[in-house]
Amino acid sequence: MQENKETLSVTLVQADLHWENVTANLATFEEKLAALPEPVDMIVLPEMFNTGFTMNTALAEPMNLTTTRWMKQIAKQHNALVVGSFTVNEGGNFYNRLLCARPDGVLAHSDKRHLFKMGGERDHHTAGNARLTIEWKGWKICPLVCYDLRFPVWSRNLQSDPYDILLYVANWPTRRAHAWTTLLQARAIENQCYVIGVNRVGSDGNGLEYKGDSAALDYLGEPVVLLGNQEAEKIVHISKADLMAYRQSFPALSDADDFEIRC
Structure with missing residues (x-):
């Protein structure tokens, strides 16, 4: 019972990634998390945190191998929900899979719905066809992946599938940093929820630069924390009572259009 x-x-973990080096990335994240100053309930890692945003599908893993087992281990060690994405090989298809690992070993996942065709992702990966909402310690969380941020219908806080936290893991490059910060804020305001976006910093093997700007925003779109452009592990504390009180005082979601998302 949770x-x-x-x-x-x-904990938002904003890091530089070792290009296509699973062993180095897992070791780096393990070291960073070992230095956390206090226990936490949830740990959020960037998109493709074990390789960087590569289309090299030779690095894809079946489920329940190296990266999956590592996430389960970290979740157990920290007694926390661990969230991040990596490339999975399943049934001959490749997925940018967002995995949520609980301390008790229970896993939940969804596959990135909107594949970034300008980066070749659509040529190498298969799109997901279902959105995930999980419950953790009394909070409902909707985790999505990077480019999904640009599509408000997929992110919508539906009355039939409500959430308290909208979460994005990303490799979002510097050249589109304004869109990242603006859209995170918009998603928080329109969905009356906390929004957490975790991006990477540094540069990758394709020569793309990343400035991070990972953030936690409240239901008004106001920052709880902004990480800037340096490597950082930041713990934030968010209040369910504050969220519920705001929704009660300004119940805009009750006037939202009713619709179904068809994939």
């Missing part, structure tokens, strides 16, 4: 937490503590 403990319901009125205040949820979340």
Whole structure:
């Protein structure tokens, strides 16, 4: 039985990634997390945190091998939900799979719906066809991947499938940094929820630069924390009571259009 937490503590891990080096990336993240100053409820890693945003599908893993087992291990060690994405080989198809690992070993996943065709992702990966909402310690969380941020219909806080936290893991380059920060804010405001976006910093093997700008925003689109452009592990604390009080005082979601998302 999960403990319901009125205040949820979340660690945003903004890091430079070792290009196509799974071993180095997992070791780096393990070291960073070992230095956290306090226990946390949830740990959020960037998109393709084990390789960087590569289309080299030779690095894809079946489920329950190296990266999956590592996430389960970290979740157990920290007694926290661990969220991140990596490339999975399943049934001959490749997926940019967002995985949520619980301390008890239970896994949940969804596959990136909107594949970034300008980066060749659509040529190498198969798109997901279902959105995931999970419950953790009394909070409902909707985790999505990078380019999904640009599509408000897929991110919509539906009355039939509501959430409290909208979460994005990303490799979002510097050249489109304004879109990243603006859209995170828009998603928070329109969905009356907390939004957490975790991006990477540094440069990758394709020569793309990343300035991070990972953030946690409240239901008004106001920053709880902004990480800037340096490597950082930041713990934020978000309040369920504050969220519920705001929704009650300004119940705009009750006037939202009712629709179904068809894939």
